[in-house]
Every structure is written in structure tokens, then in C-alpha cells.
Amino acid sequence: xxxxxxxxxxxxxxxxxxxxxxxxxxxxxxxxxxxFREQVRRRLSGALTEEEFRPFRLMNGLxxxxxxxxxxxxxxxxTLTARQMRQLADIADKWDKxxxxxxxxxxxxxxxxxxxxxxxxxxxxxxxxxxxIQTSGNCIRNVTADHFAGVAVDEIEDPRPTAEFLRQWSSxxxxxxxxxxxxxxxxxxxxxxxxAILVHDIGLRIVRNDDGEIGYQVVVGGxxxxxxxxxxxxxxxxxxxxxxxxxxxxxxxxxxxxRRDNKYKARIKIxxxxxxxxxxxxxxxxxxxxxxxxxxAHDPNxxxxxxxxxxPPPYETLPRDSQLLxxxxxxxxxxxxxxxxxxxxxxxPGYAIVTVSLKPIGGVPGDATSDQMRxxxxxxxxxxxxxLRVSHEQNIILPHVKQxxxxxxxxxxxxxxxxxxxxxxxSDIISCPGLDYCSLATARSIPIAQAISKRFxxxxxxxxxxxxxxKISGCINACGHxxxxxxxxxGLEKKGQESYQITLGxxxxxxxxxxxxxxxxxxxxQTPDVIEHLVDFYLAEREEGEAFIDTWRRLGHARxxxxxxxxxxxxxxx
Amino acid sequence: MALISEGRFIEDAWRxxxxxxxxxxxGKVIVSLPRLQHALEVLAPDAALGVIVPNVTDxxxxxxxxxxxxxxxxxxxxxSDGRGFSLARLLRRAxxxxxxxxxxxxxxxxxxxxxxxxxxxxxxxxxLAERQDEEQWxxxxxxxxxxxxxxxxxxxxxxxxxxxxxxx
Numbered sequence: 001x002x003x004x005x006x007x008x009x010x011x012x013x014x015x016x017x018x019x020x021x022x023x024x025x026x027x028x029x030x031x032x033x034x035x036f037r038e039q040v041r042r043r044l045s046g047a048l049t050e051e052e053f054r055p056f057r058l059m060n061g062l063x064x065x066x067x068x069x070x071x072x073x074x075x076x077x078x079t080l081t082a083r084q085m086r087q088l089a090d091i092a093d094k095w096d097k098x099x100x101x102x103x104x105x106x107x108x109x110x111x112x113x114x115x116x117x118x119x120x121x122x123x124x125x126x127x128x129x130x131x132x133i134q135t136s137g138n139c140i141r142n143v144t145a146d147h148f149a150g151v152a153v154d155e156i157e158d159p160r161p162t163a164e165f166l167r168q169w170s171s172x173x174x175x176x177x178x179x180x181x182x183x184x185x186x187x188x189x190x191x192x193x194x195x196a197i198l199v200h201d202i203g204l205r206i207v208r209n210d211d212g213e214i215g216y217q218v219v220v221g222g223x224x225x226x227x228x229x230x231x232x233x234x235x236x237x238x239x240x241x242x243x244x245x246x247x248x249x250x251x252x253x254x255x256x257x258x259r260r261d262n263k264y265k266a267r268i269k270i271x272x273x274x275x276x277x278x279x280x281x282x283x284x285x286x287x288x289x290x291x292x293x294x295x296x297a298h299d300p301n302x303x304x305x306x307x308x309x310x311x312p313p314p315y316e317t318l319p320r321d322s323q324l325l326x327x328x329x330x331x332x333x334x335x336x337x338x339x340x341x342x343x344x345x346x347x348x349p350g351y352a353i354v355t356v357s358l359k360p361i362g363g364v365p366g367d368a369t370s371d372q373m374r375x376x377x378x379x380x381x382x383x384x385x386x387x388l389r390v391s392h393e394q395n396i397i398l399p400h401v402k403q404x405x406x407x408x409x410x411x412x413x414x415x416x417x418x419x420x421x422x423x424x425x426x427s428d429i430i431s432c433p434g435l436d437y438c439s440l441a442t443a444r445s446i447p448i449a450q451a452i453s454k455r456f457x458x459x460x461x462x463x464x465x466x467x468x469x470x471k472i473s474g475c476i477n478a479c480g481h482x483x484x485x486x487x488x489x490x491g492l493e494k495k496g497q498e499s500y501q502i503t504l505g506x507x508x509x510x511x512x513x514x515x516x517x518x519x520x521x522x523x524x525x526q527t528p529d530v531i532e533h534l535v536d537f538y539l540a541e542r543e544e545g546e547a548f549i550d551t552w553r554r555l556g557h558a559r560x561x562x563x564x565x566x567x568x569x570x571x572x573x574x
Numbered sequence: 575m576a577l578i579s580e581g582r583f584i585e586d587a588w589r590x591x592x593x594x595x596x597x598x599x600x601g602k603v604i605v606s607l608p609r610l611q612h613a614l615e616v617l618a619p620d621a622a623l624g625v626i627v628p629n630v631t632d633x634x635x636x637x638x639x640x641x642x643x644x645x646x647x648x649x650x651x652x653x654s655d656g657r658g659f660s661l662a663r664l665l666r667r668a669x670x671x672x673x674x675x676x677x678x679x680x681x682x683x684x685x686x687x688x689x690x691x692x693x694x695x696x697x698x699x700x701x702l703a704e705r706q707d708e709e710q711w712x713x714x715x716x717x718x719x720x721x722x723x724x725x726x727x728x729x730x731x732x733x734x735x736x737x738x739x740x741x742x
Contacts, residue, residue, distance in 0.1 A: 024720060024732040035717045039683065047705050052681050055654055138654070168722045168732070174690025175663055175726070178656025255660045256630075292667070295725030301740060302733060 017387040018079045019164045019309045021129045028171070029126045032133055036060050037119035044116075059139055059177065061107075061132030062118055066439045071110045071118060072135040073125060077145035077163040077187075078106035078390040078397075082377040085388055087128040089373035095121050100373070102358060102366040104430055104481055105184070106144050106390040107135055111437055133171055138179045140170035140251075144186045146194045147391035150310055151399045153347045157206045157214060159187035159195070161307040162243075169244060176251045180258035181266035183251075184223075196392060196508035198222045198231045199484055201268050202250065207237065215239045220250060220280065221272030224478035228514045229269040232277040234284055240303070242288075245296035249287040253280065313385035313400055318350025322403035335410050337459065338421040343406065352403050354384075355423040356396040356413060362454045364446050365431040366394035375416040383409045393430055395423060425462045426470060426535065427453040430481055434474030434491060441474035443491025443498040448472055448527055455528040456535075465535055468548045471506070484508035486549045487531060488515040500527045504534070504560055505552050516557050519564040530564060537563045576703035578685075578696040581712035583703070588624055588645055588673075604647060607631065614642060626677065629658040633665055640670045647697065650678030659691040666692035682706045685714040690726040 021029070036056075043053040061072040073088070080088075088108055092100050095117045096110040103109055113121060125131055135142050143163045150158040166185060170176070176183075186195040189206035197203025203219035215237045222231025238246045250268075257275075259265045272280050329336035344353040356376065359365050368376070376396055380388045383405045389397035401409055413419040422428045429452060432438065434445030449472050456462050471485030475492070482488030488503035500522050503515030522530050535548075537560065542551045552560060577586045588602040597603070597613055604624035605613045613623055624645030627636070636646070646665060648658040662674055676688050677697040688696060698706075720730045 022736070024735060027719060028722070028732070031718050035683075038713070038717075042710070047710060048681065048683075049705075052653065052683075056683050138656075171722050172687075172718070173723060174687045174721070174728070175659045176656070177687055178654050178659065178684075252660050252663075255656055260655060260657075290667075292725065299733065299737065302736060305736070305740075 017310070017313055017385055018081060018160075019076070019306060025168075026126075026129070029129070029131050029133075032060070032131060032172075033119060033122045033126050036122060040115060040119055055137055055178070058137035059134055060118075060122065061135035062113075062115075063136060064439070065111070065437055066435075066441075067437070068112050069115055069118070070437070071113045071121060071132060072103070073108045073110070073130060073132050074135045074142040075106050075108060075130075075390050076142060076167050077149065077160045078147050078392075079149075079160060080388040080390065081128075082381045082386040082388065084128045084130055085373050085377040085380070087124060087130070089370035089377070091121055091124055092370040092373070094124075099367055099369045101364075101433065102368065102390050102394050102396070104392050104394060104432075104479065105135075105142060106147070106392060107142060108390070109433075111433075136182075137177075138181050138183075139177045140166075140173065140179075140183045140185065143167050143170070144184075144195055144200075144392065146188045146190055147389045147397050148194055148344065148353060148399070149189065149389075150312070151346050151348075151351075151353055152190050152192075152194075153345050154191040155189050155347070156191075156208055157189040158307070158310050159189040159204075159206060160310050161303060162189075162204065162206065162216075163187045164306050164309075165244075165303060166247070169247075173251075176255055179251075179255055180260045181263065181268075183254070183268070193509045194391075196481070196484065196512075198510065198512035199224055199228070199481075199508060200231065202247070203231050204243075209237050213239060216243055218246060218250075221269040221277070222512075223267050223269040224481055224483045225267065226264060226476040226478070227270065227273075228478070228483040229273060230512045230514065231269075232272060234277065234281050241298040242293065242296075243298065245291060245293040246284070246288055248296060249284045249291065252287055253283045257283070312348075313387070315348045315351065315400070316402070318348075318402065318404075320349040322350060322406075325403040325406055328407040332407070334414075334421070335407055337463065338410050338419055339406060341421045341425060341463065342423040346400065348400075350403055352401050352406060354398040354401050354406070354409065355391070356398065356418050357420040357422050357428060358395050358418075359422060359428050359453065360417060360420045361422075361427060361457045362450050365429050365449050368396070372416055372418055375412065375418060379409055379412055382412075393424075393428060395428070421459060422462060424467045424469070426456050426465050426468045427462060428469070429453060430469070430471040430485070432473050432475075432479035434472075434480075438474060438479075440477055441491070442476075442493040443474050443500065444524070445472045445474035445480060445489075445491055448489060448491065448500065448524060451524075451528045452531055455532055465539065466547065468535070469506075470531070481508065482506070483514045484512065485515060486547075486552070487534065489527065489531075492521060494521065498524050500524065502527075502530060502534075502564070504557065505549060507549055518557075519561055522564075533563050534560060576698050576700060578698070578708075578711050579694065581708075581715045583708045583711075586697075588622075590626065602644065604645060607635075610639060614639060624673075627661075629655065629661055631661060633661060633668055636665065636670075637668055640665070640668060643670070643672055645673040645675060646670060647675040647677045648693075650676055650680055653679045653681055653684065659687060662688075662691040662693055682710040682714040685711055686718060686721075686728060689715070689728040690721065690723070692727055 063070040145159040186200040187204040188195040199222040205217040218235035219231035220234040384398040429449040431449040435441040472489040473480035473482040484506040502518040506515030602622040626647040
């Protein structure tokens with residue numbers, strides 16, 4: 001009996017909504033833990049110097065930060081079971097300070113682990129089929145995917161089997177573990193891009209050709225950081241049969257020719273930018289033609305095996321719209337607001353996708369306490385087949401909730417402080433940890449997010465403003481994705497003072513664009529004022545149904561610049 | 575320098591020839607890349623000859639010499655510079671059957687990566703060998719029983735194992 005069979009036998013009612021380890025996966029992850037335990041021992045004995053240890057601890061998600069180590073746990077394609085979420089809560093209590101931070105790459109970070117405890121933490125993760133493999137380091141990172149995978153109404157195919165296939169292929173790759181720089185991949189299978197694939201080193205978009213065959217549009221060289229680029233198409237239609245070989249070809253070209261003389265120019269986006277996409281495409285195609293592709297040939301049985309784990313849960317047959325929900329919304333206005341803002345359409349009649357915001361007004365974006373994690377786990381089991389997702393907006397998704405159950409779910413969330421009805425609104429801010437934690441940061445970002453969130457505390461005003469993405473990074477490495485925020489905020493340090501540079505017009509979707517700088521930097525104190533004035537200007541100028549970025553595109557950057565200029569005339573020192 | 579082969583520290587049967595040293599008629603010698611053409615011309619066709627190459631070498635520059643070479647040593651300027659792994663793969667793909675050696679400050683934790691890419695031996699400086707003894711290198715070979723990739727040497731492939739399990 002395999003591990004999966006065993007699991008199913010033990011919990012016959014548990015649906016298979018995410019990948020489950022077989023004996024090989026389980027052995028691999030245990031061996032990885034044993035290897036790391038030995039690496040820590042050898043580091044402490046002096047067999048490994050810190051310089052030698054560094055890439056190996058990073059490839060196990062362990063950073064040395066400003067005050068302590070930070071452990072980044074992989075949540076492949078952002079999918080979690082209730083049991084896994086409970087284990088994350090238990091780890092937070094046992095080895096950290098009772099909370100965790102969900103990141104823009106669908107991972108979870110613990111900010112206070114001790115080096116000597118990390119092997120035990122990894123062991124505890126392995127107990128629930130989790131790991132921290134390749135969440136850091138110059139290797140292929142945890143593969144991300146659309147957080148509405150499998151339930152979105154606009155999907156061609158669930159991207160998670162592809163992502164899981166790539167997770168396995170990239171794990172401890174003999175050739176591609178010492179790349180010039182980190183390497184991030186994202187997959188989407190929907191018409192609307194929720195995985196920001198155009199700003200990844202490789203973005204995969206599942207497409208169907210004229211013959212109805214499934215394949216991938218392969219985009220390369222996107223990325224944020226100090227030199228942001230929108231990715232370019234390197235393969236218009238790569239059949240599934242050739243996907244792995246094509247990716248090996250890209251990785252080999254990058255490993256050989258990516259710059260290693262300057263870490264700030266080492267990402268593949270710089271190689272693509274300097275050589276041009278045509279030269280890169282030619283190099284990839286040459287390598288693809290030269291390699292023995294038979295060993296990479298797609299194995300339909302293996303793909304089907306993996307895809308089987310992502311089979312739909314046993315949905316009930318329900319009417320498209322719930323009468324109970326309609327009545328509950330009429331009776332409870334706060335609930336109605338929550339439904340209008342945080343609930344999305346589900347492909348199955350009578351079901352809904354619920355976004356649980358980890359952005360309470362004035363809170364730390366993406367943080368969840370262990371108690372909240374347990375509430376989320378319970379909620380997923382009561383109302384959502386025990387499945388949870390992490391979005392790159394740093395929120396938690398319950399992907400299959402019956403519309404009839406939404407009121408009960410909302411009450412449960414509300415009691416735990418998890419019912420903030422701001423998904424996608426101005427206070428649903430993406431923020432990196434910034435100078436409060438990170439050794440790279442040049443400015444604080446969390447307090448800026450908190451101040452803006454408090455400024456817009458009036459929820460009816462937020463709903464009037466509508467969807468508006470604010471993204472904050474505490475340094476040019478851009479972990480907070482500020483380049484692709486409709487409003488982006490970048491924290492810099494100028495003459496010992498924090499200075500915040502504001503950009504407008506960023507867009508992470510298929511219509512991707514990098515935000516344009518509004519003007520000179522402003523102080524931390526001025527930032528909420530400037531944001532408020534920009535938003536007020538938008539409200540005054542917008543046409544019916546127009547989102548912030550559309551108004552900005554229509555009016556042009558200069559009109560918005562005037563807002564900042566007026567700010568200066570009001571006496572602000574900018 | 576210490577030489578590691580199959581998890582053991584062994585005597586090096588090859589000798590690295592300094593560029594100013596004359597080519598001996600016999601014996602296993604390793605020359606630098608600029609001297610390779612000359613060595614090929616003056617040595618007997620069956621003389622043992624090795625070459626040490628930078629990790630940025632274009633494999634096509636070695637193609638003609640491959641059947642004549644008993645050893646190719648790829649230098650790693652830093653242990654974190656992975657270009658040598660791809661070059662090893664490309665040389666094996668081009669049909670090189672002799673000893674493939676990684677030379678530099680590689681650490682034991684990279685041993686299975688090197689073997690996976692086709693390296694036979696690892697040559698490291700003595701100070702590193704003192705800190706990372708034979709036991710650590712041997713242990714590094716046995717950390718993992720299998721790997722996820724196909725087409726790489728060393729361990730069995732998980733994909734293959736699943737395939738044969740499904741067949742049986």
C-alpha cells in the first residue's frame with residue numbers, strides 16, 4: 001500500500017484536493033531534512049564555513065536577517081490542507097512567536113527561529129508533507145500558480161498539475177542549483193492572469209491551439225527588482241510533450257551565459273535585455289534541437305497521476321443562486337459588504353470562492369496568528385472540503401464554499417478578526433517586511449502600509465473607491481511588487497532619512513506595465529497624505545466604471561504629477 | 575591537492591603540467607587549453623593526454639580532440655559558480671568517455687550534483703580536504719537514494735521507478 005492509499009484508507013472522507021506524497025516523495029523530503037541536520041552540525045563543527053554553508057541553508061529557506069534567522073516554508077502553488085495549516089500554527093507556537101507571515105510568493109515565513117531548531121521544524125513540516133526546499137538561493141524557486149486554480153470560471157486547465165510536475169523536476173536539480181541568481185516560475189491556466197506570470201523569470205500560460213491541443217505559451221525575462229521588465233514570449237506554443245525539454249534548454253542557456261560578474265545584473269531578465277529576445281530564442285531553440293529530448297518526453301501517465309490529486313471535490317448539485325444568501329445579505333449589511341467585496345464567482349453553481357483578508361485596518365499585511373491559522377483550518381473543514389490557498393496578494397482563499405454557508409462562515413471569521421471586507425480595495429495592501437525585519441531594506445514598509453490603511457479606515461469610502469492595488473517595497477529589490485501596483489511605493493534612504501518614491505500605472509496582469517515615477521520622494525509622514533490626494537483626484541476625475549489605472553491611462557501621468565506638485569506648494573518639504 | 579573518486583580520497587594518476595614544463599613522451603599529463611593543440615600534434619596518438627579548461631569553454635572547441643583525450647578537468651572559479659555543471663553535461667552529450675574532473679573549491683554537499691552531471695572525480699585544495707574529510711564526501715554520495723530528474727547520472731530516477739511500479 002502506498003502512502004497515498006494509506007492516507008485514503010485512514011480518512012476515507014478526506015477529498016484529494018492537493019498533491020499527496022507517495023513513498024518516493026516522502027523519502028526524498030526526509031532525506032533532505034537529514035542532509036540539512038548534518039549540514040547544521042558540520043557548520044557548528046567548523047567543517048563548513050559560513051560562506052560555504054550559506055547557499056545550502058538558503059536552498060532550505062533559511063535566511064539570516066536583521067535580528068534573527070528567518071525560515072521560509074514552501075507552499076507549492078499556494079495550496080494547503082487544513083492539517084497542514086494546523087501544523088504551521090503549531091510550529092509558530094512551538095518554535096516561533098505564535099505567528100507567521102504569508103508572502104507574495106505564496107510562502108510562509110517564520111521570523112524568529114533558532115538555527116539549532118530548524119532541522120526539527122523541517123522534520124515537523126515533513127510530517128505533513130511540506131518542506132522549505134528552494135524557497136531561497138540561486139536555484140529554481142517554489143513554483144507559484146493562480147490562487148483560483150481549479151475553481152475559476154475563466155480557466156482552460158488547472159495549472160497546479162503542471163506546477164507540481166515542475167516542483168518535482170526542479171527539486172535538487174543536479175545542473176541548475178548554482179545558477180547566476182534566483183529563478184522564479186509561475187503558471188496560469190486562466191484567461192485572466194492572477195499569478196503575475198509576465199513578471200517572473202519564466203511565466204507559463206496554458207493555452208489551447210487551433211487543433212484543441214493543450215500547450216504552453218512560454219514567457220521569459222520578466223521580473224521586478226531594481227531593473228523591472230515585462231517578460232517576452234520565447235515560445236508561442238510549446239506542446240506539453242516538449243515542456244520539460246524546452247525548460248531545460250532555457251535553464252542551460254541561462255546557467256551558461258547569465259552574468260555572474262554583478263549580482264544586480266545576474267537575473268535572466270538582464271540577459272534577455274542585453275542580448276535581445278531574438279538571440280535568446282535562437283540559443284534556446286538550438287539547445288532544444290541539440291538535446292536528447294527522449295529523456296524529457298512527457299509521460300502522460302505520470303501527468304495523469306499528478307492531475308488526479310487535483311480532482312474536484314464532491315460538490316453537491318445546487319441552484320446557481322442561493323436564496324438563503326440573498327436573504328442573509330438583506331438582513332445583515334456588514335455581511336452583504338463582505339460578500340460583495342471578498343467573494344468571487346465559482347465555476348460550480350451554488351458555490352463561491354472566499355478571500356479571507358490578512359489586511360485588517362492598521363494590521364501587518366500577510367501576518368496571521370497561530371489561533372487565526374487554526375480558525376482558517378477549521379473553517380476550511382467545516383465549509384470548504386479542507387482546502388486552503390495562499391494568494392500572492394498575501395491573503396487566504398477558501399476555494400469551495402457553498403453560498404448557503406457563507407453567513408455561518410462569515411460569523412466564524414468575524415469572531416476571529418478575519419472578516420475584513422477589503423479584498424482588492426485600497427487597504428488590501430501588499431507589503432514586504434521592510435526595515436522592521438529585513439537586512440536588505442532601506443526603509444520601513446509595514447508602518448507605511450498601516451498608516452495608509454488607517455487613513456482609509458472608513459469602509460464605505462473604500463467601497464466607493466473600488467478596486468485599487470497599493471504595493472509597498474522597503475528597498476529596490478521590490479519584494480512588495482511596487483512596480484506593478486496601480487499605486488506603488490518604494491522606500492529608500494536619502495541622507496539618513498527614509499524617502500518614499502511613488503509610482504503610478506503598474507499592472508501585473510496580461511496587460512502588464514511597470515509603474516512610472518510620480519516625482520521626488522516624500523517622507524513617511526507625508527505618504528498617506530499624498531496617497532489620499534491621488535485617490536481623491538481619481539475620484540473627482542473618473543468616468544463611470546473606470547478603475548484607477550484606466551483613469552491614469554486616459555488622463556496621462558502629467559495630470560497626476562500635478563497632484564504631487566500641489567502637495568509641495570501646500571508647504572510640504574518635498 | 576586531494577582527489578576524490580567514488581567517495582574515497584585516492585592518489586592522482588595524472589600530473590598537471592606547468593606551461594613552462596616540456597611535454598614528456600609518456601605518462602598521464604594534463605595540459606592547459608592553449609597547449610592542447612601542440613600536445614595533440616607532438617604526442618603519439620595513444621599517449622595519455624588530459625586538458626584543464628575554464629568553465630566558460632565552448633564545448634565545440636574540444637569536439638575534435640574528444641576521442642584523443644583521457645581526461646578533461648573543468649575548473650570551478652568559485653564553488654557557487656554552476657557553469658561547470660552545464661559544461662560537463664555538454665561534453666558527455668558530445669560523447670566524451672574519459673575521466674571528467676571538477677577542479678576547485680567544491681564542497682562535499684555538491685558531490686551528488688557533480689556526479690549527476692557526469693563528473694567522475696573532484697579535485698580540491700588540501701585545506702578544504704582537511705575540513706571536509708573522506709567520510710563527509712562518502713556520506714554525501716549516500717544522502718539521497720533517488721532523484722526526480724531523468725537523464726542525469728548517479729542515482730535512480732523517481733519517475734522511472736513510478737513508471738515500472740505502474741507497469742507491474
